[in-house]
Amino acid sequence: MFLATHHALRTSGACHPIAPTAVTGWLKTIVILYGDYSHLTHTEKLMPSAALPYLPKLPKQPKLSKSEPPAIRCPTSIQYFLLFGFLIHFLGVLAEPLRFFSRSEIRTGPEFAWLSDTMKPYSQWLYLNHGYFFFAPNPGPGHLIQCKLSASSADEPSGQESSQVLLLPDRNEHWPRLLYHRYFMLSEFYTNRYAPEQVTQELKKDLEFMQTWASDKELYDLIQSSIVSSLKHSRNVEKVKLRRIERLLPDSQQVLKEGWSLNDPRLTSLLSETMIEATAIEPIDELPNKASAGASR
Amino acid sequence: MNSSITAELGSGAETIDASFLVALQNFFFRPSAAHALAVMRIATGSMIAYIHLVWMLNLESFMGPFALVNNTTWKGLHNGPVRDFKWTYLAQTESMSVIWGHETLACLAGVMLAVGCFTRTFSVLAWFTTLMTAHRMTGMLFGLDQITLMLAMYLCLPRPGSVWSVDGWLCRRFQNAYGKHRWLRIMSGIPAMECGLEMPACWSNKFATRLIQLHLCVIYLFGGLGKLRGEMWWDGSAMWYSIAAYEYQSMDMTWTGHFAILSSIATHLTLFWEVSYCAMIWPRWTRPWTLGVALMVHGGIALFLGMITFGLMMIVANVAFVPPIRIQRLVGGIRRQNE
Numbered sequence: 001m002f003l004a005t006h007h008a009l010r011t012s013g014a015c016h017p018i019a020p021t022a023v024t025g026w027l028k029t030i031v032i033l034y035g036d037y038s039h040l041t042h043t044e045k046l047m048p049s050a051a052l053p054y055l056p057k058l059p060k061q062p063k064l065s066k067s068e069p070p071a072i073r074c075p076t077s078i079q080y081f082l083l084f085g086f087l088i089h090f091l092g093v094l095a096e097p098l099r100f101f102s103r104s105e106i107r108t109g110p111e112f113a114w115l116s117d118t119m120k121p122y123s124q125w126l127y128l129n130h131g132y133f134f135f136a137p138n139p140g141p142g143h144l145i146q147c148k149l150s151a152s153s154a155d156e157p158s159g160q161e162s163s164q165v166l167l168l169p170d171r172n173e174h175w176p177r178l179l180y181h182r183y184f185m186l187s188e189f190y191t192n193r194y195a196p197e198q199v200t201q202e203l204k205k206d207l208e209f210m211q212t213w214a215s216d217k218e219l220y221d222l223i224q225s226s227i228v229s230s231l232k233h234s235r236n237v238e239k240v241k242l243r244r245i246e247r248l249l250p251d252s253q254q255v256l257k258e259g260w261s262l263n264d265p266r267l268t269s270l271l272s273e274t275m276i277e278a279t280a281i282e283p284i285d286e287l288p289n290k291a292s293a294g295a296s297r
Numbered sequence: 298m299n300s301s302i303t304a305e306l307g308s309g310a311e312t313i314d315a316s317f318l319v320a321l322q323n324f325f326f327r328p329s330a331a332h333a334l335a336v337m338r339i340a341t342g343s344m345i346a347y348i349h350l351v352w353m354l355n356l357e358s359f360m361g362p363f364a365l366v367n368n369t370t371w372k373g374l375h376n377g378p379v380r381d382f383k384w385t386y387l388a389q390t391e392s393m394s395v396i397w398g399h400e401t402l403a404c405l406a407g408v409m410l411a412v413g414c415f416t417r418t419f420s421v422l423a424w425f426t427t428l429m430t431a432h433r434m435t436g437m438l439f440g441l442d443q444i445t446l447m448l449a450m451y452l453c454l455p456r457p458g459s460v461w462s463v464d465g466w467l468c469r470r471f472q473n474a475y476g477k478h479r480w481l482r483i484m485s486g487i488p489a490m491e492c493g494l495e496m497p498a499c500w501s502n503k504f505a506t507r508l509i510q511l512h513l514c515v516i517y518l519f520g521g522l523g524k525l526r527g528e529m530w531w532d533g534s535a536m537w538y539s540i541a542a543y544e545y546q547s548m549d550m551t552w553t554g555h556f557a558i559l560s561s562i563a564t565h566l567t568l569f570w571e572v573s574y575c576a577m578i579w580p581r582w583t584r585p586w587t588l589g590v591a592l593m594v595h596g597g598i599a600l601f602l603g604m605i606t607f608g609l610m611m612i613v614a615n616v617a618f619v620p621p622i623r624i625q626r627l628v629g630g631i632r633r634q635n636e
Contacts, residue, residue: 071328071498072488079326082504086325093512097519124382127431127446132519134440137527139535142544169544177547178351178606182437184544186365189436219373223436226370233363249538252554262543262551 093128095119100131142184142247143191143271144168147231150239166231190227191244195220196275203275244271325507328498331459332621332628334505335413338420338457340613341448342411344606345423348445349404352430356400359434362391366436374435385432402426410452413462417486420457424449441607444614447512455505456486459497461628468492496625509617514575521572530568533561540601547603567594578618591615 074082099116102109116123123129145168166173169183195216203209228240248267254260260267358365366374371388375381387399403426409419427449431442458464464485468475469492475481476489491497529535537560540550553560570577570590577583592612599608616624 072491072500073328074326074500074504079322083321083325086508089508090511093515097515101519101522120380121382125384125432126450127428127443130443131523132443132516133523134520135535135539136520136523136530138529139538139542142542144544176351177603178348178441179354181439181441181604182351182359182434185437185439215377219377222370222373223366226367227365230358230363230365230367234358247543249541251534252537252541252551252557255541255551256554262541262546267543 088122091115092119092123092126095123096129097131100133139249141249143187144245144247145187145190145227146243146245147227148241148243149231149235149237150241151236152238166235186227190223191246191271193220193223194244194271196273198274200275244273245269246271325504326500327503328500329503329506330496330498330621330625331455331457331502332461332496332624333616333619334452334455334457334502334621335459335461336616336624337448337509337613338413338416338452339411339461340610341445341452342407342409342419342423344407344441344445344610345427345449346404346407346411347606348427348441349400349407349430352434353397353400353404356396357393359437360387360396361393366434371433371435383432383435385429387429387433399426399429403430410449413458413464415484416456416458416462416464417453418484420449420453420486424453439604439607441604441610444516444607444610448509448610448614451505451509451512454508455502456491456497456499457502458485459487459491459494459499460625496621502621506617509614510578513614513617514578517571517574521568521574524568524571530564533557533564536560536564536567542602545602545604547605548601550601566590570594584618588615588618 095112095116095118098112099108102112120129147166147168148163149166150163168187169180171180174180174183193216195213197217199210199213203213224242227242231240232238246269247263248269250260250262250264250267254264255262352359357363362368368388368391375383375388387396390396403423406419406423406426409415410423424446427442427446431438431446434442459468464487468485468487472489472492475485475487475492482488491499524530524535527535529538537554537557540546540553570587571594574587574591577587592615595608595611595615597608598611599605602608
């Protein structure tokens with residue numbers, strides 16, 4: 001069937017006998033995309049057969065009616081290159097969400113993993129590698145960074161350490177809204193990158209886990225020290241202590257019947273930095289203020 | 298006998314091939330006007346300028362030696378055991394002069410893209426500088442950056458500067474100069490033959506529009522599939538929990554909790570609309586409804602969930618599905634009303 005179709009196409013004269021190199025074809029495509037259109041006819045004359053071999057000739061587009069404005073058309077020979085380019089690009093767009101969605105706790109769909117790895121240089125550099133998980137799978141709790149900033153005790157006349165608390169993000173301080181959102185994303189990123197300071201004895205026996213934990217911990221520490229040194233510089237303080245805070249989402253009963261506000265202190269809790277104390281989550285009366293455990297540098 | 302079968306098969310294959318190819322050709326390459334792309338150009342250019350202005354409000358905290366995520370951390374995140382291709386020159390320098398220069402240039406490119414001055418040149422520049430910034434700002438990006446960069450990238454291909462632009466005006470005013478000087482035509486991306494035309498049509502406008510449309514379908518499809526995995530989108534409570542997130546809230550909408558059924562219907566409508574967008578947006582009779590829901594959903598995100606920039610850019614991306622002639626008539630009608 002294929003051979004018959006192939007033969008028919010060959011004998012019908014619908015194929016281009018000359019095959020220019022892919023590089024020449026792409027260069028011509030770029031010329032058409034970015035070139036000077038006053039020479040379009042000339043360019044078209046130069047490449048009457050700039051299509052790949054064994055592909056049927058694309059038919060010429062019908063003329064537009066007289067009422068339609070004059071139009072610039074794509075030379076038919078270039079259309080194959082553009083369609084091929086589109087196919088590659090579209091695979092680049094699809095690669096990451098397909099890999100993301102085919103991932104389970106056991107493995108990732110091998111064909112999508114391969115596609116994603118192959119397209120990675122393209123999709124990653126062009127910033128196309130997204131899973132598009134907007135408010136999915138479920139709307140979740142918000143995460144904040146509470147920063148306790150302490151000035152040097154020598155600067156204080158009483159000799160006591162003065163401190164202030166900064167929240168990332170803070171609606172009152174971070175304006176316009178886009179700036180607030182940048183800080184909000186940073187606090188979510190910081191929480192996502194969390195690696196516990198210590199792990200349980202049982203987990204220490206798992207060598208593979210320990211290897212992953214060690215590299216995650218290294219990165220988490222790196223991010224933490226980076227935020228700390230930035231705040232030290234921008235706020236001109238000696239000591240910065242970071243704490244991760246989680247704000248849970250209230251249900252409609254709590255808000256409408258019991259009168260809780262969306263920023264009710266009962267919804268916020270301090271997240272532990274170590275796995276061992278993970279069960280003891282301390283409620284926070286007011287934001288930003290009291291909390292005991294945390295990371296400091 | 299054999300030869301007649303081959304001939305029949307051959308002619309059948311050619312017919313199928315030809316009709317498919319004509320459809321494909323019309324879909325991707327039929328020349329179209331640039332009015333929808335011009336709307337996207339103005340919005341994307343303005344948003345790029347705004348994004349960089351906001352970075353500049355606190356630039357020392359975002360880039361340079363005292364950044365919240367400094368270069369050492371950036372390299373730790375991107376140069377790990379798994380190879381990363383997010384290269385940006387902004388992660389290689391700590392010079393604040395270079396960083397300020399880059400951000401100023403990006404902001405300027407955004408403005409030039411919005412007004413359509415030397416559109417071709419500045420569309421590429423606006424996209425590239427924003428991409429470099431996005432790669433540097435690991436951990437601080439969200440949907441807005443994805444959509445803005447997607448639109449900016451596709452706007453490098455067509456001729457969105459041929460209408461409602463400084464280029465278009467200059468081209469009409471100095472038609473002879475555009476005919477003579479090739480650099481003017483290259484910088485603006487407007488050929489001499491398009492000068493003075495009210496509705497210049499070009500295949501690259503259609504091609505870029507199709508790329509935006511198909512990319513948008515992928516975004517909605519996977520966005521919807523992601524939501525299908527969550528039980529809150531099925532039990533109808535996702536809308537409540539979205540508006541109950543204090544960090545997102547920009548307007549108190551908790552009163553909607555009194556109307557649990559309406560809130561649940563809105564949740565399910567969002568879910569089914571998002572999953573079916575890639576199919577419902579193409580037929581002519583379902584398109585206006587699909588676009589209408591898009592306007593409501595993204596308008597809601599912009600007004601009530603504190604992401605006005607993201608909501609706005611999603612609405613702008615949906616303009617790709619509005620025929621250019623409709624936009625031209627709409628703007629023409631508004632102009633006539635004002636006169």
